[in-house]
Amino acid sequence: MSTVNDPHDRVLSAAVEAGIPYVDITRWTTRVARAATLAGQKSPSAPVYLSSGWMGGVTNIVAAALAEELGGASTIDVSIRYDVNDIAGLDSVDFIDRLGQDFEVMQQGNPITVSPLTDTRWVDFPGSRTKVGRIDTPEQFTFPMTLGAETASTRIGFSSNASTTALLAAKKVGLFRWGRGDRFTPLRRGLLYSPGKGGSAQVRIDVTGPSGTTSATIVDRQGQAHLTAVGGALAVRRALADDARPGVTFPESLPNPRRTVSELESFGVAVLRP
Template sequence: MPDGPAVTVIAPMRIAAAGSRRRAIARSTEHQVSTTPVAPRLRCPRLAVSWRGYRLGGRCAHAVAIPSCRGVRAGTVNNIGQMTYILAMADTLTRDHEGPVLIVGGYGTVGSALTELAAPHWPLLLTGRNPEKGAVLVDKHGATVRRWDLTDPAPFRAAVRAVIGTVNDPIDRVLTAAVGAGVPYVDITRWTSRMTRAIAVAAVMKPRAPVLFSSAWMGGITSVVAAALIAERGGAAASVDIAVRWDMNDMAGIDSVDFMDRLGYDYEVRRGGLPVTVAPLTDPRIVNIAGSRTKVVRIDTPEQLTLPITLDVGTVSTRLGFSSGAATTALLAAKKAGLFRWGKGDRWTSVRRSLLYSPGEGGNAEIRVDVDGEGGRTSATVVDPRGQAHLTALGGFLGLRRVLDPTGSEPGVTYPELHPDPASILRSLPEHGVEVLRE
């Protein structure tokens, strides 16, 4: 039995024509998602709904109470005009202190790198849509591989010691399953708006284990480095500037260019302690990153939300540039042409991502962090010759170590920069083949 009540995820499903029949298709969306803990007395054997004479059924472990939706009951059609109905997906995780670490997306680009780092320390359970793709990791590391397709309503059940998500979880399915079961959780995949919502979801569920949102650039590495530099200065900083150099030769996974989907949306940052709205791909600067003069422009990343709150930094900005000047030029030209405004929808996703997603044989991941305040500037540049997938995985690995250390995190929501000793993380990076250059 789990340590706590099961959590049922209420996921929007859309009904589409398929010849003379109707079939339910899962929709990955940020909207119309609710979660609720449920009591055993609400258990029901089957969820079934009817729509215009067609009967749709789905297995569920519990009936669903939706207090915010008056008149909506488990199994009823919701918002018929938009052909949307509610389906309960009863994923059940149980906390097992001796069990495996669950890596969701464990044989993808970042997941495989994380598996390499984690395998010497814990037994592993890897999940994804196509388990056969994890066969090499099974042979090499003795990991277990199972299917968990986050767009498939089939329930997933496992007993695990911790969970880390390395793929997008747009309806918070992994998050709610882990938090509801009191399982330590790390997430390294969310852009800012999705992380903001996930924080609210987790807080409402009152976590009984650490919940680490480590989706700042490179699995939270940027935030930890910033925290270490601020600690060197006695704990005070007026501003943090982060500059990322994207190597066009790097072996990147498709999720690595998710930020392309946000380039048509303005976002909020803090400037001098006050909220201001800025546009992506603006405010260019030339920054020396590991010896390369790189033109960088603004992008929306989660550390710009959290660092002003967690470390009381008045101004935080993150900018991105490319090893290829042509790539920078193409991206800015696309912005000028309005691609990221009129091409926001799913129809244009492949076009947006094609501007940057052309993974190569391998390249460096390079990040410069500058902290300014009284006494001048403190800087560090992080260089990972194994690329951004390895550096992101390393951030996830360090996050797992933290949430599994009884002295590292208390139950509840936390962030990478709140590590009790960020300087120790900075000192440990060379042990994993990552250079730290100081000026």
């Protein structure tokens, strides 16, 4: 399993060429697309499991389970509540370096280009109401292909209203565009990186399909690092399963996603329904 950035795809290439099952939980959207293309060209003889959706692909699995309940998914909205008190390494805010780059999503079946931290809305989480804005994540790229979603969006907000306000203000003055270089890295990351003694990872998923609308909220009291580890463990288990097929796959393509969701509690992860 690759848990570090592999910008030159050396680990991926070596694994595919040697016929070794490969799991990756660290890629951003463009690198997921590149990895899928590269692996596909090499015709892998073992599973290549690209599990880089938010928190190691746990979000993808829950979304797939909700879509299965509804007989499909036309719209999938993912809302992340990032706890600024969480115990976290510096890479946990690596996404902040991408907030100056527009990205493409599917909306009503058509590709559109959006800017990070725009299209804000308020979302209810257990015990709180959080303002969230758009962020570039891999599941927005994969959901239309794997689940047939016509609209896929992911937004992020913060447990601290002050952090949300500061980030939106920084976006408004263009910090993430003119301050992209290494010189401004401490300033950019300092907006969020202040790890505390522990926090709760929470992700809400709303799905609309042929049978209506439903939602679920993932809650991991041990924080985002633990939730990512759970996603990684599930991905490794799937890649090594006796019935795992060779080729590129994503977490939401896992068979029996509702059964996998029911197993999350054994890892200390709750999936709350309204």
